[in-house]
Amino acid sequence: MNKLIKLGWKETENQEVNMEIIARVVTVQKNSYRVTDGSMEYQAHVSGRFLNEAVSSLDFPAVGDWVEVQKLTDEKKAVIKRVLPRKSQFVRQAAGEVTVAQIVAANMDTVLIVNSLNHDLNLRRLERYILSTYDSGATPVVVLTKKDACSQAEVQSAIAQVDEISIGVPVVAVSSVTGEGLEELMEYLPAGHTVALLGSSGVGKSTLVNTLLGEEVQETKGIREADSKGRHTTTHREMFMLPNGSLIIDTPGMRELQLWEGESAMDTTFQDVEQYASECRFTDCKHETEPGCRVKEALKNGKLTEERFQSYLKLQRELAYEKRKQDQKAQLEEKNRWKQISKNQKQKYKQRM
Ligand SMILES: Nc1nc2c(ncn2[C@@H]2O[C@H](COP(=O)(O)OP(=O)(O)OP(=O)(O)O)[C@@H](O)[C@H]2O)c(=O)[nH]1
Numbered sequence: 593m594n595k596l597i598k599l600g601w602k603e604t605e606n607q608e609v610n611m612e613i614i615a616r617v618v619t620v621q622k623n624s625y626r627v628t629d630g631s632m633e634y635q636a637h638v639s640g641r642f643l644n645e646a647v648s649s650l651d652f653p654a655v656g657d658w659v660e661v662q663k664l665t666d667e668k669k670a671v672i673k674r675v676l677p678r679k680s681q682f683v684r685q686a687a688g689e690v691t692v693a694q695i696v697a698a699n700m701d702t703v704l705i706v707n708s709l710n711h712d713l714n715l716r717r718l719e720r721y722i723l724s725t726y727d728s729g730a731t732p733v734v735v736l737t738k739k740d741a742c743s744q745a746e747v748q749s750a751i752a753q754v755d756e757i758s759i760g761v762p763v764v765a766v767s768s769v770t771g772e773g774l775e776e777l778m779e780y781l782p783a784g785h786t787v788a789l790l791g792s793s794g795v796g797k798s799t800l801v802n803t804l805l806g807e808e809v810q811e812t813k814g815i816r817e818a819d820s821k822g823r824h825t826t827t828h829r830e831m832f833m834l835p836n837g838s839l840i841i842d843t844p845g846m847r848e849l850q851l852w853e854g855e856s857a858m859d860t861t862f863q864d865v866e867q868y869a870s871e872c873r874f875t876d877c878k879h880e881t882e883p884g885c886r887v888k889e890a891l892k893n894g895k896l897t898e899e900r901f902q903s904y905l906k907l908q909r910e911l912a913y914e915k916r917k918q919d920q921k922a923q924l925e926e927k928n929r930w931k932q933i934s935k936n937q938k939q940k941y942k943q944r945m
């Protein structure tokens with residue numbers, strides 16, 4: 593039981609389960625998983641019954657999940673019978689011919705939203721990441737990296753800009769080169785806390801993780817093992833423990849969340865829903881109770897799944913939020929412009945007198 597707490601288990605949750613059969617998913621491969629019970633790692637598969645009863649891709653285990661297993665200790669194998677209810681989850685719409693929703697991280701307490709100080713600070717994207725984090729059920733912390741590459745004035749200006757849009761969200765500036773800010777960051781990553789990383793390519797996520805891990809643990813990140821054809825493949829570890837006992841989730845899927853953004857996502861990812869919506873009787877149809885709603889019709893006859901419709905609505909909400917923000921900013925700029933004009937006028941007036 594103590595072992596599970598070390599893995600991030602919270603005593604207050606899931607009280608009625610038998611601790612002896614609980615494990616946590618650390619890596620997801622194609623159809624198999626690596627799970628740990630705190631003493632040992634197992635290669636795991638879902639049970640036949642699980643496969644039969646699974647309704648959606650969201651039912652399958654994800655990195656960070658707590659699962660009920662049957663262990664075959666001698667063979668270091670396990671069968672996954674059930675996924676315990678998630679405390680938080682990040683869902684990604686994997687675009688392709690058929691769009692499947694995919695959980696890229698589960699049961700994280702905190703999400704580190706990583707941005708680089710020496711690149712353009714994309715505040716819109718940052719807002720979106722903050723929103724997605726709240727939506728996921730976790731708490732966001734904004735991390736601004738590469739502090740060493742910036743002047744103090746630049747750092748302060750960036751923090752001020754971020755503070756303005758991320759009311760109440762902690763902002764920490766760090767450098768993986770000098771180690772500045774890392775101690776402060778660790779305050780948000782106490783032992784037993786599960787943390788996921790979110791941020792665009794190149795902002796310094798890997799470097800940060802490696803710095804926090806310290807050299808001697810670094811090599812656990814890629815375990816080399818032989819696949820079925822005897823080739824050596826590198827298994828990328830997706831969840832690992834920092835020396836202080838906090839757990840870090842860093843999955844490729846989390847990294848790709850960045851691709852799933854903006855209006856273009858609405859067009860490409862939800863083309864089908866947009867098509868239905870364009871055929872609704874009313875152009876401003878909310879797809880709720882309106883007559884002649886093609887979206888409701890598609891939901892009814894199964895052409896559109898409820899799950900997909902909900903993702904669509906979520907993205908729409910995000911875009912609407914963004915637009916509102918942009919409008920507010922435009923209004924503010926307009927106001928400031930008039931303020932300036934009237935100030936100039938006043939000055940002219942004074943000079944005349
Ligand atoms: N000056 C400076 N450079 C850094 C720092 N952290 C990372 N870098 C550099 O930034 C570049 C990108 O760092 P990565 O850690 O690979 O970035 P990432 O976010 O993991 O990128 P992906 O793996 O593509 O998602 C590398 O060249 C790092 O050496 C830092 O604190 N200071």
Ligand SMILES: [Zn+2]
Nearest residue numbers: 872877879885
């Ligand atoms: Zn409609």
